[in-house]
Amino acid sequence: MLDLGYVRANLPVVEEKLRARGMDPAVVLGDFAAIDQNRRGGITHLEQLQAERNKKSTQVEALRIQAKAAEPLGLDAVAKFYEQITPLESDVRLLKELIENEEKHTASLIQQLNGILQSVPNLPQDSVPVGKSEQDNRVEKIWDGGEKLTSDGKPDTAYIPAAPSFHALPHWEIGERLGILDFERAAKISGSRFVVHYGQGARLERALANFMLDLHTREHGYTEVLPPYMVNSKSLFGTGNLPKFGEDLFHCDDKGPYTGQPQDNDHWLIPTAEVPVTNLFRDETLDESQLTTSFCAYTPCFRSEAGSYGKDVRGMIRQHQFQKVELVKFCKPEDSNAEHERLTRDAEAVLERLGLPYRRMLLCTGDMGFASAKTYDLEVWLPGQNLYREISSCSNFEAFQARRANIRFRPSGAAQGKAKKSEFVHTLNGSGLAVGRTYLAVLENYQQADGTVRIPEALLPYMNDPSKPRAEWETKIAPQRHTGRS
RNA sequence: GGAGAGAUGGCCGAGUGGCUUAAGGCGCACGCUUGGAAAGCGUGUAUACCGCAAGGUAUCCAGGGUUCGAAUCCCUGUCUCUCCGCCA
Numbered sequence: 001m002l003d004l005g006y007v008r009a010n011l012p013v014v015e016e017k018l019r020a021r022g023m024d025p026a027v028v029l030g031d032f033a034a035i036d037q038n039r040r041g042g043i044t045h046l047e048q049l050q051a052e053r054n055k056k057s058t059q060v061e062a063l064r065i066q067a068k069a070a071e072p073l074g075l076d077a078v079a080k081f082y083e084q085i086t087p088l089e090s091d092v093r094l095l096k097e098l099i100e101n102e103e104k105h106t107a108s109l110i111q112q113l114n115g116i117l118q119s120v121p122n123l124p125q126d127s128v129p130v131g132k133s134e135q136d137n138r139v140e141k142i143w144d145g146g147e148k149l150t151s152d153g154k155p156d157t158a159y160i161p162a163a164p165s166f167h168a169l170p171h172w173e174i175g176e177r178l179g180i181l182d183f184e185r186a187a188k189i190s191g192s193r194f195v196v197h198y199g200q201g202a203r204l205e206r207a208l209a210n211f212m213l214d215l216h217t218r219e220h221g222y223t224e225v226l227p228p229y230m231v232n233s234k235s236l237f238g239t240g241n242l243p244k245f246g247e248d249l250f251h252c253d254d255k256g257p258y259t260g261q262p263q264d265n266d267h268w269l270i271p272t273a274e275v276p277v278t279n280l281f282r283d284e285t286l287d288e289s290q291l292t293t294s295f296c297a298y299t300p301c302f303r304s305e306a307g308s309y310g311k312d313v314r315g316m317i318r319q320h321q322f323q324k325v326e327l328v329k330f331c332k333p334e335d336s337n338a339e340h341e342r343l344t345r346d347a348e349a350v351l352e353r354l355g356l357p358y359r360r361m362l363l364c365t366g367d368m369g370f371a372s373a374k375t376y377d378l379e380v381w382l383p384g385q386n387l388y389r390e391i392s393s394c395s396n397f398e399a400f401q402a403r404r405a406n407i408r409f410r411p412s413g414a415a416q417g418k419a420k421k422s423e424f425v426h427t428l429n430g431s432g433l434a435v436g437r438t439y440l441a442v443l444e445n446y447q448q449a450d451g452t453v454r455i456p457e458a459l460l461p462y463m464n465d466p467s468k469p470r471a472e473w474e475t476k477i478a479p480q481r482h483t484g485r486s
Numbered sequence: 487g488g489a490g491a492g493a494u495g496g497c498c499g500a501g502u503g504g505c506u507u508a509a510g511g512c513g514c515a516c517g518c519u520u521g522g523a524a525a526g527c528g529u530g531u532a533u534a535c536c537g538c539a540a541g542g543u544a545u546c547c548a549g550g551g552u553u554c555g556a557a558u559c560c561c562u563g564u565c566u567c568u569c570c571g572c573c574a
Contacts, residue, residue, distance in 0.1 A: 043536050047543040054543090057555045061504045064554095089554040096554085264548085265564055285496085285533095408533095422533085 001403045002120055004113075008036060017123040020130045020365040028120055035113050042106035049102060053095040056088050063088070119244060122400040124365045125337075125374045131364030138364065140376065143348070144357035161357040161381045166449040170384035171440035172315035174447050175201060179480035181316070192313070193305060193320045199480040200463070204442065204455075205323065207462030208435050209298050212325040212350055216432055220346045222296035222327060227276035229299055230267045235279040237262040238405030240371035240397075241271060247306045250320075269302035273326035274429045281330060282405040285422050291409055292331035292339055296432060299324065315440065317389065322436035329428040330407065333399065336426035337374075340396040344376045347392045347432045353458045356441050357381035359388055373398045376430075380437065384444035391437045394430030401427045453477040 007014050011033070015025035067081035129138050139155050142148040148159040175181025180201025186194040197205055216222040230252065236242040241249060243260060251258055252267040270276055277295050286293075301324050312318035327346060331339045344360070351358045363375040372395040379388035402408070402424040410422045446454040454476050455463050464473040 040536065043543085047536065050543055051541095054555090058504080060554050064504085085554085092554045263564095 001117055001400060002123065003399075003403065004036075004117060007032070007117070007120070014120070014123065017365075018120070020124060020128075021121060021368070022132055022366040023121075028116075030116055032113070032116055035109055035116070039106065039109040039113055042102060042109055046099065046102040046106050049095055049099045053092055053099060056092050056095070060085055060088050060092070118404075121368075121370045122373050122397065124368060125396075127362075128368070128374055129362065129364045130366075132366040133364075134367045136364040137367055137377070138362045139359055140362050141360040143352065143359065144381070145355070155359075161383065163383060163386075164447070164449075168383040168386075168444065169447060170315060171382075171443040174384070174443045174451070174453060175316075175440075177451055177479070178453065178477055180204075180477065183315075191320075193318065195316055195319060200474075200477045201439075201480070203463060204459070204477065205435060205439055207459045208438050208442070209323060209325060210462050211353075211459055212432060212435070212438075213296060213298055215350060215353065216296040216325070216327065216346060220294075220349070222294045222346075225273075225277055225280070225295045225297045227270075227273060227280070227297055227299065229270055229276075229302075231270055231275050231279065232262075232264050233258065233266050233268060234262040234264050235275055235282065235405075236268055238279050238282050239275050239401055240404060241275065244370065248304055250302045250304055270299060271303050272301045272324060272431075273297035273299040274328060277326065277328040278401055278407075278427055278429065279405055281407045281425075284407060286330070286407070286409040286425065288332070288409055288411050290330075291425065292329055292335060295328045297326050297328070298435075299326070316436050317440070319436060322434060324434045324436075325432050327394075327430050327432040330425045331428070332409070333423065333426050336396050336398060336428060339426075340374065340376075340394065340428055343428055343430050343432075344378070344394040347378055347394055347430050350433050350438070351378065351380060351391070354438070354442065354456045355458075356438070356445055358391070369393075369395060371395070371397050371400050373400065378431075378433070380441040382441060382444045384447070389437060389441075391441065392431040392433045395428065397427045397429075399424040399426055448476070451479070 002014070011029075015029070018025045018028050063081050063085050067078050067085070070077040070081060129136060131137070139157050142155050142157070142159050144159070144161050148156040150156045169177075172181065172183065176183070178201065180198050182196040182198065183194075186196045189196075213224060217224050233242055236246075236249065242262060246258060249271055250269040252269070255263070255266045258266070276299075277297050280295075300321050302321055303319075305318060305320060308318060316322070327343055329339050329343060348358070348360065358378050358380045361377045361379060363372075363377055368375050375393060375395040377390050378392035378394070380391040381387075382389050407425050407427070408422040409425050442456060442459075443453055446456060448454055455474065460473055460475065
């Protein structure tokens with residue numbers, strides 16, 4: 001959510017940034033200015049009425065006390081006070097009605113304005129290239145064992161990772177031949193867009209997750225979090241998934257259908273750990289000394305994939321459930337751009353240690369997510385399909401989520417004696433990485449001519465029994481005998 | 487699932503219809519005091535919105551209701567705790 005005061009004061013800038021995102025400002029903003037003005041007038045009027053009611057109500061009390069004190073003087077004396085009380089009481093009754101009407105009027109204006117504000121996406125930073133679609137995303141880096149640069153130091157966009165000497169297979173064929181992936185039985189027990197892992201394949205998934213968590217917690221300074229896999233709709237509102245993107249989510253209807261109003265007692269399956277982890281600090285004011293706070297979390301992610309029928313139906317690319325290691329940071333506003341670069345590097349480190357070729361893309365204005373001010377996508381090379389696929393998305397949300405989720409911090413170094421005004425933190429997150437897609441990238445990049453898959457060096461300790469001598473360790477995934485459909 | 491007790495500021499905690507402008511304490515900040523510190527004393531310590539400002543309004547878990555007036559009374563919901571039952 002953008003700051004109301006900012007939008008009011010910088011309407012032309014907001015309109016220009018919306019146009020850069022490919023949206024029509026007139027449609028997104030509607031009658032913003034007029035509604036805002038009416039709303040402020042309504043609030044002022046309402047508060048005047050309330051002040052008058054409170055004043056008269058207090059007068060009633062004072063007169064009652066006087067009437068009580070006058071009791072010894074006789075009924076006439078008491079009656080004189082009640083002559084004053086009665087009209088005051090009817091005044092208050094009238095005011096009450098006026099207040100109720102004004103409240104309804106103002107509430108509807110506030111709701112309209114909130115509705116507009118909540119549906120306005122974040123504004124892209126100036127460094128984000130203006131463009132319409134993923135075609136306009138900018139290649140920032142190409143990596144294949146090292147950075148691939150042209151002679152003038154720019155990313156060598158003509159570079160393509162070397163193809164193997166044999167015909168490279170897509171991961172679903174590799175996985176089914178090895179007996180480690182089972183899409184058919186997954187469809188039987190759960191439906192389409194699910195997969196079952198067996199044996200060394202199941203272990204590979206777990207090894208990848210442990211490898212990533214160890215790297216981020218031991219070397220990159222993240223604190224591991226294991227959050228709930230269900231969240232309430234208030235949390236989904238905080239990260240910007242609701243109200244606009246509810247159709248992408250799985251909703252547990254145990255408390256009835258979603259009303260459109262964020263609740264704190266309903267249940268939704270998380271589409272990413274970003275939601276529970278970012279909302280850890282919802283409605284909290286942190287101390288400046290707590291920033292920057294960095295969390296990583298390994299969770300399953302559940303996505304309905306509504307509207308993507310027929311897209312990526314083969315393999316593990318697009319599943320209703322996949323596992324992901326997520327990186328989340330809370331920081332001071334002035335640090336968020338530097339933290340964004342750092343977080344993206346932390347995600348890239350996973351790919352580099354696994355020896356997976358990738359490129360870093362800077363998303364253009366038209367391809368960015370709703371809540372993001374700047375996003376890098378990391379795309380891994382898939383030789384079985386001869387293309388790059390998104391494996392991580394690292395975004396700086398600035399204060400957009402913090403404003404929706406009410407996450408603040410109190411500056412500690414403020415001038416002496418001055419009240420320290422709390423500010424919204426900046427939030428960032430990125431995949432570090434999507435484990436399912438890393439799994440298939442390993443399968444495709446490490447496939448051998450004999451159909452086996454070599455285990456990347458970094459994963460060997462995670463795939464083997466460390467108490468055994470290294471010479472006895474398995475270095476490849478061979479066909480599984482007693483599992484799956486091989 | 488059954489029975490009971492709760493939910494008040496950063497924290498503890500008082501508060502049964504108007505002297506609450508939320509007591510008191512703790513913590514925190516600043517000042518006085520001191521050679522320096524502690525103690526002591528003093529002052530200040532929520533958020534949001536409207537307003538140029540003075541100021542005003544709202545918020546005592548949430549939503550309704552009663553009343554001239556609700557932190558306080560009534561109804562509904564949520565969460566927490568205790569006991570019983572069931573359970574990985």
